[in-house]
Amino acid sequence: MRIQLITVGTMGSVAPYTGLGHRLADEGHEVEIVTHAKFAGVVGCCGLRMRPLAADPFEALIGAHSRLQGAQGSGGAPGSLGALRALWSLRSATGLATLGLVDGILDAVDPRADLILLSTLAAPIGAPIAEYHRIPSIGVFLQPEVPTREFAPCATAWRPPGRANLLRGRAANALVDSLYAAARRRLHTRLGLTHRSGRRLRSARERNRWPIWHGYSPCVVPRPADWRPGLHVAGYWWPHECPNWQPPALVADFLAAGPPPVLIGFGSTMPGDPRRLGEIAARALRQAGLRGIVQSGSVGLSVVDDDVITVGALPHGWLMPRTAAVVHHAGAGTTAAALRAGVPAVPVPVMTDQPWWAARLVQLGVSPQVLPCTELTAGRLAAALGRATGDAGFARRSDALAARLADEDGSGAVARAVAELAR
Structure with a gap:
């Protein structure tokens, strides 16, 4: 046809x-x-x-x-x-x-x-x-x-x-x-x-x-x-990945240099001023004692800090399974990618269907809480990340759901x- x-x-x-x-x-x-x-x-x-x-x-x-x-x-x-x-x-x-x-x-x-x-x-x-x-x-x-x-x-x-x-x-x-x-x-x-x-x-x-x-x-x-x-x-419907794609050396080296980092990315959606959001992300990761990879997205989010790198667009199917948790806007596609990766999520919804999917992640037991963008602070994000990565139940439930999706x-x-x- x-x-x-x-x-x-x-x-x-x-x-x-x-x-x-x-x-x-x-x-x-x-x-x-x-x-x-x-x-x-x-x-x-x-x-x-x-x-x-x-x-x-x-x-x-x-x-x-x-x-x-x-x-x-x-x-x-x-x-x-x-x-x-x-x-x-x-x-x-x-x-x-x-x-x-x-x-x-x-x-x-x-x-x-x-x-x-x-x-x-x-x-x-x-x-x-x-x-x-x-x-x-x-x-x-x-x-x-x-x-x-x-x-x-x-x-x-x-x-x-x-x-x-x-x-x-x-x-x-x-x-x-x-x-x-x-x-x-x-x-x-x-x-x-x-x-x-x-x-x-x-x-x-x-x-x-x-x-x-x-x-x-x-x-x-x-x-x-x-x-x-x-x-x-x-x-x-999982995105098809380009067969000849190779990860940037910066990212591969960063992943190999320490424990799995947290991925922070909001795609085309920006929950607030990019500079302020970058500062919140850096402080939250420091307070939680976690490494981080920040995706710049369409508005140029950037974080410069110890144990944090900023990257451009990378295939979620490759990157997310190598992380400890994902902070994202809870769009349908990103939500799906994080579920497939089997890692806990901290959703920061902004608009349209994002609050709906974010609430569903909490109900499924793969996220500790929803952080509406208007309530996002470094302290709240650090606390949510601490729960997401520190409570083994979130990782266990995320992994079990990913196994069901794989079938x-x-x-x-x-x-x-x-x-x-x-x-």
Whole structure:
């Protein structure tokens, strides 16, 4: 089959699909990833074809989100209404970001494709385009989106099971649909179609049992019993790593020179001023008596101190298993990588789904606590790291969960579903 996989957003919204795309290519399919031009190197080194989206409207959106300084909170922080208000406050920036994707995705879709796979952020635009061209499409989501009684939507704080979660889920979806309003109008105009609201489009997908495969483990978030048929939890899609990659000598030598360090990195998300965050990281590591590797990320985080080095982008699949613990923003992709590595985590969530995943890490027993970015201090981080690395229970539970994840084949589950469609 000729397959296009469309995903937009940050590195965490792209890397898992390199593994999924590579698996589908190994099964004999012709796979093309459609994403932002800046990820050409990531996709190309995996041997996959790429069709670039010239515009990357999410860079400005991520900056706006980061400036919220954790307005969504996390466990014990502002609840579901506060999280939705935080998202609503960014409606202008988010609306511009989604509007900026319309022309790119419209022009990128190949009418000759046999199947289109769509990430969460690409689906509201990509699904109508696929329907227009009469191309079958499937959702490939990294987070749960369909409302359920069993947990609150991932755009809000985690909540225990209850009917109120259904209401929260519907409210969250209505808000997301509103953020695509301008994009839908432009899309329908370009296609010459009568405008349909986000609610109507979503209802049609649900009525038609549009298939969605979720790229996370049922060991981490079990499939809700009240979900309709067609909603699947596949297991994680691990990023494909470049076969010729070699670690920098600085990092290899540092790892060999002492006990496993703590990895501190926040990817595209910055919980506060980089200079202040660097000072907090250095003091916390000193107080906890731990070595550290700090990833600079997209905003240039840097720490200069004894027993600490600062590095650029490195494959999580190689680096994280060599660490004692990971301090991260709890994005879906980074959360998955730390779980796979079998090391404890100290999540410092900032925005969107991060507080939700952070709370889940504590529930799974692989993290001692959530540190909302607005509550981050050197003393609190040092105490959390002391618990994460000093209590053997966290390492034991992390290792046990990693062993369960190793037995799963998330990409294979999707590949088998695609094979059924190809028959």
